[in-house]
Each structure stands twice: as C-alpha cells, then as structure tokens.
Amino acid sequence: MFTAYTADQIRTAERALMATLPRGTLMLRAATGLAAVCAAMLPRVYGSRVVLLVGSGDNGGDALHAGAVLARRGAGVTAVLAGSRVHEAGLAALLAAGGVSRKPGGGDDVRRAVEGADLIVDGLVGIGASGALREPYAGLAETAGHAAAPVVAVDVPSGVDASTGRVEGGAVRAAVTVTMGALKTGLLVDPGAVYAGRVELIDIGLGPYLPGPDVAALTRASVRATLPRPAAASDKYRRGVVGVVAGSDQYTGAAVLAVGGALHAGAGMVRYAGPSRPVGQVRARWPEAVVTELDEPSIDDVGRVQAWVLGPGLGTGRWARELVLRVLATDVPVLVDADGLNVVAHDVSLLRRTAPVLITPHAGELARLTGAARGDIEAAPLAHARAAAAELGVTVLLKGSTTVVAEEGEPARVNGTGTPWLATGGTGDVLSGIAGSLLAQGLGARDAGSCAAYLHGLAGRIAADGAPLTAAAVAEALPAAIRSLDEESARSRLP
Ligand SMILES: NC(=O)C1=CN([C@@H]2O[C@H](COP(=O)(O)OP(=O)(O)OC[C@H]3O[C@@H](n4cnc5c(N)ncnc54)[C@H](O)[C@@H]3O)[C@@H](O)[C@H]2O)[C@@H](O)CC1
Numbered sequence: 001m002f003t004a005y006t007a008d009q010i011r012t013a014e015r016a017l018m019a020t021l022p023r024g025t026l027m028l029r030a031a032t033g034l035a036a037v038c039a040a041m042l043p044r045v046y047g048s049r050v051v052l053l054v055g056s057g058d059n060g061g062d063a064l065h066a067g068a069v070l071a072r073r074g075a076g077v078t079a080v081l082a083g084s085r086v087h088e089a090g091l092a093a094l095l096a097a098g099g100v101s102r103k104p105g106g107g108d109d110v111r112r113a114v115e116g117a118d119l120i121v122d123g124l125v126g127i128g129a130s131g132a133l134r135e136p137y138a139g140l141a142e143t144a145g146h147a148a149a150p151v152v153a154v155d156v157p158s159g160v161d162a163s164t165g166r167v168e169g170g171a172v173r174a175a176v177t178v179t180m181g182a183l184k185t186g187l188l189v190d191p192g193a194v195y196a197g198r199v200e201l202i203d204i205g206l207g208p209y210l211p212g213p214d215v216a217a218l219t220r221a222s223v224r225a226t227l228p229r230p231a232a233a234s235d236k237y238r239r240g241v242v243g244v245v246a247g248s249d250q251y252t253g254a255a256v257l258a259v260g261g262a263l264h265a266g267a268g269m270v271r272y273a274g275p276s277r278p279v280g281q282v283r284a285r286w287p288e289a290v291v292t293e294l295d296e297p298s299i300d301d302v303g304r305v306q307a308w309v310l311g312p313g314l315g316t317g318r319w320a321r322e323l324v325l326r327v328l329a330t331d332v333p334v335l336v337d338a339d340g341l342n343v344v345a346h347d348v349s350l351l352r353r354t355a356p357v358l359i360t361p362h363a364g365e366l367a368r369l370t371g372a373a374r375g376d377i378e379a380a381p382l383a384h385a386r387a388a389a390a391e392l393g394v395t396v397l398l399k400g401s402t403t404v405v406a407e408e409g410e411p412a413r414v415n416g417t418g419t420p421w422l423a424t425g426g427t428g429d430v431l432s433g434i435a436g437s438l439l440a441q442g443l444g445a446r447d448a449g450s451c452a453a454y455l456h457g458l459a460g461r462i463a464a465d466g467a468p469l470t471a472a473a474v475a476e477a478l479p480a481a482i483r484s485l486d487e488e489s490a491r492s493r494l495p
C-alpha cells in the first residue's frame with residue numbers, strides 16, 4: 001500500500017531530516033529527481049523550451065534548481081518570477097546555467113513563452129500554500145491550463161490543498177506531479193487527484209522521519225495479499241455464505257446484479273431472499289444462488305449466512321423498513337447500501353450494532369445520512385467519509401471517481417482503479433455484492449470495502465476496455481480481475 005501524509009506531517013519530518021544534513025541538500029535531492037522526470041518527458045532536452053512558473057517559496061526553489069539542470073543540458077529555460085520574493089540560490093543557479101527570468105504582467109511576453117513551451121513546470125506553491133491561489137499565480141495557472149505543453153507540478157499542483165485535495169478557485173492541471181519525500185493525501189483523493197495526473201515520488205530520505213500515515217492508497221500487491229483464497233480443505237460453507245436482501249417487485253435488476261457481484265467474488269454460497277418478481281429473475285439468471293421467496297418481510301427461513309448485503313433496490317416502504325430492522329438485528333456483518341441507507345437515514349442509531357457495518361453510499365446518500373450538503377461532500381470526500389465513520393460508528397466506503405474507505409482510528413484508504421465508464425446504472429449493486437461476499441469470507445469491514453472497491457474498478461476497466469460497459473459485464477469480469485492480481489505484467493499502469 002502507498003501511504004500518504006498531511007502537509008504538517010511532512011513539514012515535521014522534513015525539519016527533522018534537514019537538521020542532519022548540510023543546508024540546501026534536500027532541495028538539491030528534490031530538484032535532481034524533478035529534472036530527471038522533466039527530461040524524460042521531453043523528446044530531447046537539448047533545444048527544448050522549458051518555462052518555470054516560480055513562486056516565492058521553496059517550491060519555486062525546487063523548480064529553479066531543476067531548471068538549472070535542464071539548462072546545463074542545453075534546454076532554453078525561462079523562469080517566470082511570480083512572487084514578491086524569489087529563492088535566491090535557485091535563481092542564481094539557473095542564471096549561471098544560461099537560463100533567463102521574466103516578470104509576469106510585463107506585456108504578452110510571458111503568455112507567449114508559456115504558449116510556446118515544450119514543457120511547463122509549476123513551482124508556484126507547494127505545501128506552504130494557504131487558501132485559494134492569489135494573483136498573479138491564479139492567472140498563470142490559467143494560462144498554463146490553455147497551453148499545449150504538458151505541465152509538471154512540483155510537489156503538488158498549485159491550488160490543490162496538499163492535505164485534503166480541496167481546490168478553492170483555480171488550480172494547475174498537471175500531466176505529472178513530482179512529489180518530494182512522501183505522497184501527500186491531497187494527491188490521492190478527489191478533487192486533487194484529478195489535477196495531479198500521474199504522481200511520481202522522489203525519495204529524499206524522509207522515510208525514517210515520517211509518522212503513521214494519514215491515508216493509504218490501495219495497490220495490487222496489498223489487495224493480492226488481503227484477498228481470501230480457498231484452502232485445499234474448504235467446502236462451500238467454510239468459504240463463506242452471503243445473504244442478499246435486495247430488489248423489489250419494482251426494482252428487480254438490483255437483486256440480479258447484487259447476487260451477480262456476490263457470486264463472482266468468491267463466496268462459497270449466495271442466498272437470495274426477496275419477493276416473487278426478483279426471485280424469478282434471480283433464479284433464471286443465477287441458478288447457482290439459493291433462493292427464498294418471501295411472503296412476509298422476514299428472514300427467518302433463509303438459513304444461516306456469514307454476512308448480509310442489504311438494500312439495493314429494496315424500496316423504502318413498510319416491507320423494506322421491516323427487512324432492514326431484521327437484518328440489522330442479526331449478529332453477523334452487514335453491508336448497507338442504497339435504499340437500505342435511505343431507510344436508516346430516518347434513524348441512524350439503527351447502524352449501531354455489535355457486529356460490523358459497512359456502508360457504501362455515494363455523496364447524495366451520505367448527505368441524507370449525515371445532513372451535510374452533497375456539494376460539500378464532493379468537495380472534501382475524505383473529510384466527510386472520516387467524519388461519518390466516527391459519527392455513525394461504521395465503516396464508510398464513499399463512492400466517487402476515487403473511492404474512500406474510512407474507519408475511525410485507522411488511516412483512510414483510497415482506491416484509484418475506477419474508470420469513468422463505471423458511472424452507469426447498476427454498478428453500485430455489483431459493488432455491494434462483491435463487498436458482502438468478502439465480508440462473508442471473513443474479511444473485516446475495512447478490508448472487504450477496500451478489496452471490493454479495487455476489484456470493482458479493475459473489473460470495470462476489463463469490462464469497458466475503452467468502451468461503454470454494463471453492470472452485468474462488470475460482475476462477469478470479476479474473475480478476470482482477480483486472476484490479473486497474480487499476473488506480474490498485468491496492466492502494469494495500475495497502482
Ligand atoms: N524545506 C525543504 O528543505 C524542502 C522543501 N521542498 C519544497 O518546498 C516546498 C515548501 O516550501 P515553502 O514552505 O517555502 O512554501 P511554498 O513554496 O509551498 O509556498 C510558500 C509561499 O507561497 C506564498 N503563498 C502561500 N499561499 C499562497 C496562495 N494561495 N497564493 C499565492 N501565494 C501563496 C506564501 O506567501 C509563501 O511565500 C515544498 O512543497 C517542496 O516543493 C522540497 O525541496 C524538499 C525539501
């Protein structure tokens with residue numbers, strides 16, 4: 001798992017490391033790594049036009065020193081000095097290497113340089129930033145956004161809060177973010193993750209000085225190590241039995257998709273319980289599921305399960321409310337999604353139980369549970385997922401283009417395997433089935449949510465392969481996704 005930290009955690013670690021080194025050493029380490037990434041992005045360094053957007057702090061210093069390295073290799077490097085101050089040693093190094101400097105606001109000069117560049121380096125602000133970008137930084141960030149050249153952000157795209165991923169006003173949209181010493185949380189979660197592009201980590205020796213992580217990014221290796229595999233002596237009961245209480249006469253598809261997700265994620269058996277119409281469809285589509293038709297909203301006759309999936313397509317009327325109460329009254333882990341969440345929104349204390357609860361809301365569903373505004377949740381998903389986990393006493397899997405899994409007292413986890421093609425009806429029902437299946441196989445709520453999000457995203461990519469997908473295809477791509485965890489070269493661009 002890649003671990004990430006807040007700006008404060010990194011500052012503290014940097015100070016401790018810096019005290020052991022000659023002055024300027026860390027910045028040269030950072031700039032050397034930055035220059036190498038920049039050079040690799042240019043067809044050739046000699047003769048290329050590189051523009052540095054330079055702020056008044058050490059973030060600008062990184063950019064200037066890296067610019068000096070590129071200038072010594074024959075690049076034409078122009079530094080746009082945007083701050084009232086400048087990192088003196090960095091500027092001296094650049095000028096000595098043959099680079100030039102400009103001030104913004106001096107006519108069209110700077111705009112032309114940015115538009116004509118082969119590469120733009122954003123060294124406006126890093127972890128020392130506070131609040132929305134001020135002028136002239138904001139204007140330069142916008143000019144860079146219109147340029148054809150790729151932007152390399154130094155440490156963090158200027159305008160993105162390094163600790164939270166929040167963007168107030170504008171921010172630099174980077175093709176690559178070269179981050180120093182350790183990953184910053186804001187590079188992994190939305191909206192910051194979108195602005196960061198590909199993230200390259202430069203080792204400057206910070207490791208021994210870092211505290212426990214703030215956030216961890218799921219990786220193939222971590223999921224592979226966590227995912228349960230059947231033992232030689234396993235039988236279907238020991239592999240885990242998952243119960244699915246989903247679907248209604250109105251929403252039959254949710255039942256079919258949640259069962260499909262559960263069946264393909266490795267449980268030994270899937271039991272489905274619901275009214276006659278979804279029962280007929282689940283039976284027809286998945287003969288391997290054990291189906292109980294309910295005349296009454298009761299699960300007494302369903303048989304023993306190790307975890308429940310509760311909620312997709314359930315409706316919110318008396319029938320649904322009764323089933324929600326009964327499933328939550330059991331002593332096994334429960335995944336609550338969709339209408340299950342809409343039902344408990346009237347009384348969130350229902351989620352307080354002894355056995356684990358994993359909830360899988362999108363921003364709108366979480367808003368109904370916590371009373372926060374949907375827009376606020378979308379602007380700061382990590383903070384809201386964490387707050388909800390603490391307030392509700394559950395594990396929260398907040399769906400979005402990067403999914404966050406939060407549990408009180410633990411580093412949050414983020415998943416970046418998703419694809420925009422997954423934003424289509426029914427994929428959430430499949431995700432519920434996968435996570436419930438993993439709960440039944442014995443994973444804790446945090447691991448079940450994390451692995452489910454990772455595999456769901458991976459299956460989405462396999463199912464889509466660059467074209468629209470259906471939720472059913474995501475369920476069916478799950479075995480391929482699980483198989484690919486073990487393939488060394490599998491989709492190596494994934495984290
Ligand atoms: N300290 C070190 O030894 C190292 C620092 N590193 C670099 O140094 C950076 C941190 O440097 P600093 O602490 O100097 O801070 P920054 O360079 O991130 O920014 C601070 C400057 O930006 C201005 N500023 C803050 N918010 C602004 C806003 N919203 N709009 C416009 N201007 C704003 C401040 O007035 C201040 O002058 C890191 O992100 C990293 O790039 C790396 O070189 C690694 C080693």
Ligand SMILES: [K+]
Pocket residue numbers: 059122123124125126153154155156157158
């Ligand atoms: K920056």
